[in-house]
Amino acid sequence: MVEKMPILEFSKVALSFGDTEVLKEIDLVLESGKFYTLLGPSGSGKSTILKLISGQLQADAGKIFFEGQVINDVPAEKRRVNTVFQNYSLFPNMNVFDNVAFGPRLKKMSEKDIQDKVKEMLGLVKLSGFERREISELSGGQQQRVAIARALANDPEVLLLDEPLSALDYKLRKELQQELRNIQKRLGITFVFVTHDQEEALAMSDWIFVMHDGLIQQNGTPEDIYDEPINHFVADFIGETNIVPGIMKHDYLVHFVGKDFENVDAGMRPNERVEVVLRPEDLDLTDPANGKLVVTIQDQLFRGDYYEITAVDDDMNTWQVQATNPATVGARVGLTFDPEDIHIMRYNESEAAFDARLESYEDEEAEAALQAAKDDQSQSGGQG
Amino acid sequence: MALSFKKQKQGFTSAYMGIYGLWLLAFVVLPLLLLLVESLQDQNHHFTLANYQAFFTSGSYLAMTFNSIWYAFLITVITLVFAYPTAYFLTTLKNKQFWLLLVILPTWINLLLKTYAFIGLLGQGGLVNSTLTAVGLHPMQLLFTDWSFLLVAAYVELPFMILPIFNALSDIDPLLTAASRDLGANSWQTLKKVIWPLSMPGVKAGIQAVFIPSLSLFMITRLIGGNRVITLGTAIEEHFLVTQNWAFGSTIGVILIVAMVITMLLTQDKQKGGRS
Numbered sequence A: 001m002v003e004k005m006p007i008l009e010f011s012k013v014a015l016s017f018g019d020t021e022v023l024k025e026i027d028l029v030l031e032s033g034k035f036y037t038l039l040g041p042s043g044s045g046k047s048t049i050l051k052l053i054s055g056q057l058q059a060d061a062g063k064i065f066f067e068g069q070v071i072n073d074v075p076a077e078k079r080r081v082n083t084v085f086q087n088y089s090l091f092p093n094m095n096v097f098d099n100v101a102f103g104p105r106l107k108k109m110s111e112k113d114i115q116d117k118v119k120e121m122l123g124l125v126k127l128s129g130f131e132r133r134e135i136s137e138l139s140g141g142q143q144q145r146v147a148i149a150r151a152l153a154n155d156p157e158v159l160l161l162d163e164p165l166s167a168l169d170y171k172l173r174k175e176l177q178q179e180l181r182n183i184q185k186r187l188g189i190t191f192v193f194v195t196h197d198q199e200e201a202l203a204m205s206d207w208i209f210v211m212h213d214g215l216i217q218q219n220g221t222p223e224d225i226y227d228e229p230i231n232h233f234v235a236d237f238i239g240e241t242n243i244v245p246g247i248m249k250h251d252y253l254v255h256f257v258g259k260d261f262e263n264v265d266a267g268m269r270p271n272e273r274v275e276v277v278l279r280p281e282d283l284d285l286t287d288p289a290n291g292k293l294v295v296t297i298q299d300q301l302f303r304g305d306y307y308e309i310t311a312v313d314d315d316m317n318t319w320q321v322q323a324t325n326p327a328t329v330g331a332r333v334g335l336t337f338d339p340e341d342i343h344i345m346r347y348n349e350s351e352a353a354f355d356a357r358l359e360s361y362e363d364e365e366a367e368a369a370l371q372a373a374k375d376d377q378s379q380s381g382g383q384g
Numbered sequence B: 001m002a003l004s005f006k007k008q009k010q011g012f013t014s015a016y017m018g019i020y021g022l023w024l025l026a027f028v029v030l031p032l033l034l035l036l037v038e039s040l041q042d043q044n045h046h047f048t049l050a051n052y053q054a055f056f057t058s059g060s061y062l063a064m065t066f067n068s069i070w071y072a073f074l075i076t077v078i079t080l081v082f083a084y085p086t087a088y089f090l091t092t093l094k095n096k097q098f099w100l101l102l103v104i105l106p107t108w109i110n111l112l113l114k115t116y117a118f119i120g121l122l123g124q125g126g127l128v129n130s131t132l133t134a135v136g137l138h139p140m141q142l143l144f145t146d147w148s149f150l151l152v153a154a155y156v157e158l159p160f161m162i163l164p165i166f167n168a169l170s171d172i173d174p175l176l177t178a179a180s181r182d183l184g185a186n187s188w189q190t191l192k193k194v195i196w197p198l199s200m201p202g203v204k205a206g207i208q209a210v211f212i213p214s215l216s217l218f219m220i221t222r223l224i225g226g227n228r229v230i231t232l233g234t235a236i237e238e239h240f241l242v243t244q245n246w247a248f249g250s251t252i253g254v255i256l257i258v259a260m261v262i263t264m265l266l267t268q269d270k271q272k273g274g275r276s
Helices: A046-054 A096-100 A102-106 A111-124 A140-152 A170-187 A198-204 A222-227 A232-237 A351-383 B002-039 B050-057 B059-092 B096-108 B111-122 B127-134 B146-171 B174-182 B187-198 B200-215 B219-223 B232-242 B246-266
Strands: A008-017 A020-030 A035-039 A061-066 A081-084 A158-162 A190-195 A207-212 A215-220 A242-250 A253-256 A259-262 A272-278 A284-286 A293-302 A307-313 A318-323 A332-336 A343-346
Touching: A008 A046, A020 A046, A020 A061, A020 A215, A035 A046, A035 A198, A046 A081, A046 A158, A046 A190, A046 A207, A081 A140, A081 B174, A096 A102, A096 A111, A096 A140, A102 A111, A111 A140, A140 A170, A170 A190, A170 A198, A190 A198, A198 A222, A207 A222, A207 A232, A215 A222, A215 A232, A215 A351, A232 A242, A232 A272, A232 A343, A242 A318, A242 A343, A253 A272, A284 A318, A293 A318, B002 B246, B050 B059, B050 B246, B059 B096, B059 B146, B059 B200, B059 B232, B059 B246, B096 B146, B111 B127, B111 B146, B111 B219, B146 B200, B146 B219, B174 B187, B187 B200, B200 B246, B219 B232, B232 B246
Parallel strands: A035 A190, A035 A207, A081 A158, A158 A190
Antiparallel strands: A008 A020, A008 A061, A207 A215, A242 A253, A242 A272, A253 A259, A272 A343, A284 A332, A293 A307, A293 A332, A307 A318
């Protein structure tokens, strides 16, 4: 693997406000040109990371690197990063043009270049022709577009976005998500996006850091994090989910709700206590005779593109199911799922241990598959 | 909180307005009318414009008017120069309300007392001169000079300049400063391009609060300025209390009020109600 110089790196960065540890020894590495998301509930420390990158806050401990150089003591105005603030923070005493031209003017660009830059940036955020508008005349969505244009007009290496869409309505948010993603791809710069909305994070990001309690709980691609959450918090925070306690009897066999199930996880101690995750969309309704589990339908909500069904099994575990067809409340039905749908989480497993374990048995599987293929080949060869 | 306060306020609005209207009528509108009527009369209570004619043709009164405006202008500039950095510094402090209270505290003390305190400090045997003597320098004439007048007047008016500027600065979203820094502005550029323009309403309010009263100062001109500085305020006092020429005193009063209204109009906040 070719090691590319990371654009940003945190090494054991910690920060406290009084007695509150906001960040506890954070390590993270960001590569150039990717769309990163810091995802977590409020108070998880995600905005703090952003402020440490921008220079609004100073770390108590640890080092922050920008293109390999320590930047802990570099003041905010000298850092090649710009921020899009949550409440836009546009200068109310200036019109749209002057807001966007704020950075270029400080750089002493020629008036002609400034004109061109502002025009280009407003074009990028689809606000061409809005130059002379006052900020107070703009809608929330337009103000956010100006804020994005203003930050990008400084040609940052890294653009920081602090929950920029949280104040907008659903439709506008969707639209701007798409646009931000397009802008990022077009400019090819690094975006660090902070949000508490898991759907937004999954839709936009190349890479997600899930934050909780001042720690990065897990980082990975949206698929990794959704399909293989490391712990209860991540599984619960990323989407609707069913989590039940279980026992991993041995590799590829798990016991929960009184039954044994085949699965695809391995690398744990025999009979280890674990948590079992089943996503609602992986559960299918069938007749009770064919079900791996038998449940009673308790409640049903129509969500437009699917039905959200709540069911209870005989041990009083609640199961969330997403189905395309409606069910009958009170009916007993079977639930089926495939061995791959079962995801196992160990208690207190670190991210490094989790990754190592996944890799070890995935390698084994790959080898086994390779061996099987070879056997297959030699067999067919023998026949031929 | 703002909402409940608003609701509560609405309940009392009509009662308030009644009382306030009466108050305005009795203590603002009527006296002003009396002043106007008085200024348009001669000694025998006949209508005349002679008082105004006398004022505008008299070199000494016009000089006095100029003096009033000039000194009020100087006092305003001096207070602004000291008040803005002070107010800015106050907003950065942790217990800013406490420190603001200390700044406002002197306004609770009677003006005459403060003035006499300065006589004690600046007089021939005062603290300043005795210190000068003690370190081997010659005592100086401090009291009854233009400088002492400006010093004391500026000292008295300073809190009225600090308070509105402090409020305007406190209202500025701190994230705007962060945004300015983020976009590459240093502290000075941030102050110049963001903080100062956004604090203009407070500066204008401060100018009104200092310039207008400074036009008609008379106690300080007499006690500290030793009547060397003669302003319209001094003249009004003379006409009402010494020469008993109420008509002419009223005329000067009306002219001062007009000057104040002009100041108000010039420093009015011209922003349309578009600010959020």
